[in-house]
Amino acid sequence: MDAINNIIINGNSFTFNTGDTILEVARQNDIDIPTLCYLKAVTPTGACRMCIVEAEGTDKLMAACTTPASDKMVILTESPRVIDARREILEMLLSSGNHNCAISSSVDDDWTAFQLKVQKDDGSDQLCPVWGDCRLQDLAYRYQVTGKLPESDVSIDPVEQVNPFIVRDFSRCILCGRCVQACNEVQVNNAIQFGYKGSTTKIITPGDKPLKDSNCVFCGECIQVCPVGALVEKDARYEVRQWETAKVKTTCPYCGVGCQLYLHVQDNQVVKITGAEESPPNYGSLCVKGRFGFDFINSPERLTTPLIKENGEFRKASWDEATELVASKFTEIKAAHGSDSIGVLTSARISNEENYLTNKFTRAVLKTNNIDHCARL
Template sequence: MNAQQTLSINGHDVSFQSGQTILEVARQHHIDIPTLCHLKGTTPTGACRICVVEVEGARTLLASCATPAASGMKVQTESPAVIEARRLIIQLLLSSGNHNCAVRGSDDQEWTAFQLKVQGEDGSDELCPVWGDCRLQDLAYRYQVSGERFAATPTRYPMETVNPFIVRDFSRCIQCGRCVQACNDVQVNNAISFGYRGPESKIIAAGDRPLKDSDCVFCGECVQACPVGALVEKDVRYTVRPWETEKVRTTCSYCGVGCQLYLHVNDNQVVKVTGADVAPNHGSLCVKGRFGYHFVSSPERLTDPLIKENGTFRKASWDEALDLVAGRLTQIRDAHGGDSIGVLTSARITNEENYIAQKFARAVLKTNNVDHCARL
């Protein structure tokens, strides 16, 4: 067993296990240290430096996500030096792109000019598409920072809107690397990475191609990991805000894994899906689980049994439809044998219902021709 040791955080002695970082120890004891680039379950990079803390005896501020905890350490998470460093980092990030979240500048004329520029590039007269759901914005308000201290960085790359599910807005990318880690370390798709150098740096797919022409499988893990508005689901961009939706926990219906997810519901319509950070999927989803929700409210979805007569369908009651199906299946089985019938079941029903379906096929219809759509 790892020996338990202690260190001091903000004057409080806390215990930790060997191998933990300062950030892990702080979170274990409900002490908040803000982060931007840190992604649970991946190797910390310390890229954003938002999580810096002051450690007695250290020459500089240390990134808590990448600094191992040591016995006897004395850590300050909100000292004047730490706050000043975080404020400077946030100011630099706000000036690095089209972060038009009402914290960009305080001068009315500067703000108006900046907003008009962003509107032209965005094709929308609204604030940032993740306004109210942005980690950078949260930190800017928390540390009372605006973005006019440094000159704004020009937009170097156009927005990528050709992908079926994801909009990539490079002007809002802070290059924290969370999307790269989500793709390569969590989902292990290895579809994106850092490309180019210096001010030309950007997140690219192989050959700097659009995601639709790359190895991307559109699982959306990068979108869920993005702390700003650089990666946004195409269908909800500028159409719905987080506070306008209700989160409903449910189980994905596409296969038997049982992934847990949240349906974001607005006006009785599912507008977005995110993964729940619990077993078995721990927040991750596949392309079907994250983006294949439109069938729920599709106008083409059947709401009544239909019986085809003279080439057209008519509505029928469940009793009438079931009686007709039972009679026809009995006729076919008696005339041609059970092997003339096949049963195809669905992943969108429970394991118990699938069991009943195969039991019905074998015991009643006398056929072993049973298949399942999750195999396809």
């Protein structure tokens, strides 16, 4: 049996298992250490240094996501030194790109010039497309960082819009590496990597080609994990604002994996879908159909009234008329040719409750066992 490990975090003592990182021990005990690049279930990189903490008796600040907890360690997660260091990091990140969320000072003339430049880059007069839904903005607010304006042109790479699903805005990328890990270590699609060096570092596909000409299969895992506005759903960008939508948790309607997802609803329309990170079996992962294939819900081609065919043409009918016709036809055919001359194809697309009732209706009302569905097809 392992010896009992004890760590003291912010004055409270906690036990932990050998191998747990400081971050894991803190989260297990509801202590909030802020993170930016940390992605659950993959190898932590410690790249962004946002999760730094102070260990008593050492000079250095250490990244909580990569440092294993050790016995008798004494940790401070929000000491003045830690806070100063986090503010410095946030200031640097905010200054590195087109982070026009107005978190910075808004009275400065330079700020106005910056906004105008970003608006020109974006081709939009709106603030950042992920305003209000941005980890960097949240942290800047939490630590009251006003940020400096970028010293020079922040990105030489134009926004990539040439695929149907994902907009890549390099001017807002903070190079945290979450998308790279999501692509290579979660979905294992191996489409993107860190490329180039130094100040020109960029997330690229092999050969720095557009996503549409790469291994990318548009699962959108990279969007889901992007903590800033660098990767955004094309259709939702600028159109969907988090505070204007409600989220409803449900199950994907495509294959049998049953991924758990959130429908983002605005004005009675599904406008965006994200994976439910807290739930099995998918823990936030989706595929291209599950994440982007929802236009059918609000399609103008949806059927909206019952239809009855007369002389080869459909005409609209009321529910009363249509269900009366169906009921009388079934009754008539059952009487004339027997129950077994009628069959029902239930559906692998409808709910359990509906399949159960179809089974009940077929056997108890039509009085036949001629019921099947497309499991074979």
